[in-house]
Amino acid sequence: MFGVPHLADFVKAYDVRGLVPEQLSPEVAHAIGAAFAEVVAVPDGSEGVVIGHDMRPSSPELSAAFAAGVTSRGVDVTMIGLCSTDGLYYASGALDLPGAMFTASHNPARYNGIKLCRSAARPVGQDSGLAEIRDLAQWMLGGGTGLALPAGGPGSVTTRDLLGDYAAFLRGLVDLSGSRPLKVVVDAGNGMGGHTVPAVLGTAAGLPELPLEIVPLYFELDGTFPNHEANPLDPANLVDLQAAVREHGADLGLAFDGDADRCFVVDADGEPVSPSAVTGLVAVREIERARAGGDTSVSIVHNVITSAAVREIVLEAGATPVRTRVGHSFIKAEMARAGAVFGGEHSAHYYFRDFWFADTGMLAAMHVLAALGEQDAPLSELCAEYERYVASGEINSTVSDQAAVVDQVRAWAQVRGATTDVLDGLTVSSPEGQTPMWWFNVRASNTEPLLRLNVEAADRETMQDVRDELLSLIRSGADAAHAPDEGGSTPAQDAGDAS
Numbered sequence: 343m344f345g346v347p348h349l350a351d352f353v354k355a356y357d358v359r360g361l362v363p364e365q366l367s368p369e370v371a372h373a374i375g376a377a378f379a380e381v382v383a384v385p386d387g388s389e390g391v392v393i394g395h396d397m398r399p400s401s402p403e404l405s406a407a408f409a410a411g412v413t414s415r416g417v418d419v420t421m422i423g424l425c426s427t428d429g430l431y432y433a434s435g436a437l438d439l440p441g442a443m444f445t446a447s448h449n450p451a452r453y454n455g456i457k458l459c460r461s462a463a464r465p466v467g468q469d470s471g472l473a474e475i476r477d478l479a480q481w482m483l484g485g486g487t488g489l490a491l492p493a494g495g496p497g498s499v500t501t502r503d504l505l506g507d508y509a510a511f512l513r514g515l516v517d518l519s520g521s522r523p524l525k526v527v528v529d530a531g532n533g534m535g536g537h538t539v540p541a542v543l544g545t546a547a548g549l550p551e552l553p554l555e556i557v558p559l560y561f562e563l564d565g566t567f568p569n570h571e572a573n574p575l576d577p578a579n580l581v582d583l584q585a586a587v588r589e590h591g592a593d594l595g596l597a598f599d600g601d602a603d604r605c606f607v608v609d610a611d612g613e614p615v616s617p618s619a620v621t622g623l624v625a626v627r628e629i630e631r632a633r634a635g636g637d638t639s640v641s642i643v644h645n646v647i648t649s650a651a652v653r654e655i656v657l658e659a660g661a662t663p664v665r666t667r668v669g670h671s672f673i674k675a676e677m678a679r680a681g682a683v684f685g686g687e688h689s690a691h692y693y694f695r696d697f698w699f700a701d702t703g704m705l706a707a708m709h710v711l712a713a714l715g716e717q718d719a720p721l722s723e724l725c726a727e728y729e730r731y732v733a734s735g736e737i738n739s740t741v742s743d744q745a746a747v748v749d750q751v752r753a754w755a756q757v758r759g760a761t762t763d764v765l766d767g768l769t770v771s772s773p774e775g776q777t778p779m780w781w782f783n784v785r786a787s788n789t790e791p792l793l794r795l796n797v798e799a800a801d802r803e804t805m806q807d808v809r810d811e812l813l814s815l816i817r818s819g820a821d822a823a824h825a826p827d828e829g830g831s832t833p834a835q836d837a838g839d840a841s
Contacts, residue, residue: 346483349374353476355788356467356671359446359455362400366454368407370483375411375442377478378458380489381471382440383417388461390418390497392433394425395444396534396601398565400454405444408456409499416492419499424563425508426534426602428702431463432508435698438462445534445601448573451566463700467671505538506547513542515696516708518552521715527595529559529583531572535598536561542704543711554711557590559583572600575689577614584612593714594721596707604690605703607710609721615710615729618649621686622728624709625652628684628694629659643677643685643693645669646766646783647796651730652686667766668785674699688736688796731779732805734797739816741793744786747816748793751784754815767794778804782812 344364352360358374360366383391391412395401409419422433427443434441440460446453458466458475466472482489526543530536539561540546543554559582560569570579574597587595587608595608607615625642632640640661644652645668656663666676670693673685677699685693692706693699714721741747748768755762755770763769767785778800785794793816799805 349476349480349483353472354468356465356472356669357455357457359449359453361452362404362454366400366404366456368403370479371404371407371456372411372414373479373482374456374475375408376415376482376489377411377475378408378440378442379412379415379417380478381474382458382460382466383412384415386440386460388417388440390420390439392420392422392430392437392439392441393444394422394430394433394441396426396446396565397424397532397537397563398444398446398451398454401444401565404454404456405442408442408444413497413499414492415489416494416497418497421499421501422504423501424534424537425505426538426704427457428603428697428700428704429505429508429534429538430457431459431698431700431702432511433504434459434461434463435700436504436507436511440466443601447603448531448533448571448575448600450571459700463698465671465674470671505541506549509538509541509547509549512702512705512708513549515694515705516712518543518554518708518712518715519550521553521712522718523553523555524594524711524715525555525557525590525592526711527557527559527583527586527590527592528561529574529580529586529595529597530561530602531574531579531598531600532560532562532564532567532569533572533598533600534563534602536563538602538704539598542708553715557586557592559586567600572598574599574604574606580606580608580614584608587612594710598703603701603703605692605707606690607707607721609725611722613722615721615725616649616733617686617688617690618652618733619725619728620690620706620710621648621652621692622655623713623725624686624692624706625656625661625684626659627709627713629656629661632683637683641680641682643673643680643682645673645687646769647688647736648686649688649731649733649798650779650781651728654730655728665765670701673701731798731800732802734795734805734809737795737809737813738787738792739795739813740791741816742791744791744793748784748786750815751812754812780804780808782808784812784816 347365395405430443443457446455583595597606642656643664653663683695691701759773769783771781780799782797797809
């Protein structure tokens with residue numbers, strides 16, 4: 343029997359992510375549901391709450407307990423059952439209800455979590471209600487009493503299947519019916535992509551057949567992840583997809599994470615297409631689409647880690663690039679402020695104005711399929727104009743005194759006459775006019791004693807030189823030891839980087 347957990351240990355900046363049942367139990371889910379109703383649904387005047395869940399064994403029980411907590415406060419619940427995270431965002435937007443998605447994304451099977459949003463998929467984070475929800479739930483779990491019983495009695499629970507509506511909505515945004523025939527390998531990683539891909543790209547939801555031949559990998563829903571971790575940010579989890587693309591002679595491959603809100607792309611040779619290149623490709627298409635719809639001023643949001651090519655591509659397309667911090671709450675807030683049509687992150691989160699400013703990997707994948715299917719060149723050739731520079735990927739170093747090391751990096755930059763900014767960590771760019779161009783960003787993790795380094799340059803030799811010099815500086819202290827994922831992206835990310 344576990345005692346009352348300390349919710350601050352696993353209610354993070356953007357969502358809830360904890361061990362089951364030690365931290366996230368049905369009792370805890372019930373309390374968080376009741377608190378969500380009190381902090382969000384009731385003050386917002388919402389007519390109810392919509393709840394979905396992924397394929398983890400604990401998800402049905404936890405989501406039911408959360409629903410009971412919501413109804414205990416007199417608020418109605420709509421249960422949509424199995425869905426992807428962007429499927430829940432669709433439900434929140436289409437039904438105009440606040441929502442809760444039970445998922446721990448790519449985390450191991452012993453974890454589960456909750457992603458919360460207000461109506462129209464507006465984010466709920468520490469600064470927008472999550473801290474209040476956490477504190478109220480903690481008070482309830484500690485035996486707190488005094489909340490008045492709802493005047494109208496408990497709320498009701500209804501169930502709805504929105505998978506077909508979600509699929510039809512996405513198809514209405516990107517028309518794939520006129521594409522040339524494409525063979526696509528999809529690795530769902532035993533996650534929710536195995537549920538959504540047949541509906542959106544196939545005929546499982548009753549929609550017309552598309553000119554796509556889908557080769558499925560690991561479509562069986564299994565929250566124990568028997569084949570590989572459902573985190574395509576880690577290159578090790580792309581190996582099966584890359585081999586299958588080459589084996590089947592496919593035009594491209596798609597890999598979804600556990601809750602299918604992120605999508606990674608590989609070309610016909612099995613080579614990964616960087617999320618920054620996908621951001622550039624989709625940005626151009628969304629800019630053209632917005633202009634065709636009458637928009638005269640178009641903005642695209644990107645975070646500080648995306649390739650310098652993204653800004654260039656957006657400017658070349660006659661739109662305005664807007665740079666912001668890493669993390670979905672910052673991207674969504676900046677998109678809403680700027681009225682941006684699209685936003686992209688280095689972690690393969692893609693956000694769309696036409697999808698309530700929320701992120702959907704499926705819609706980004708459909709844009710890539712449409713761009714490829716509209717012409718005859720292979721994906722590698724199509725993406726060449728968006729892959730302009732060489733990037734290191736995100737490299738973690740364990741550093742206890744992060745501020746001191748960042749000061750050393752800043753001093754290194756000043757000696758070389760480089761430009762700096764502190765929008766998110768420290769970004770350093772090569773002096774104006776210097777060739778070959780390079781830049782890097784170093785920033786501290788919100789949750790671990792890590793410094794994250796991203797380097798990009800005009801050529802591989804320059805990137806490697808800058809990377810190695812910076813790593814030597816960062817790791818030179820006696821308290822610094824490099825993380826084992828040296829040389830590439832890592833599965834260990836701050837919430838919001840890779841959810």
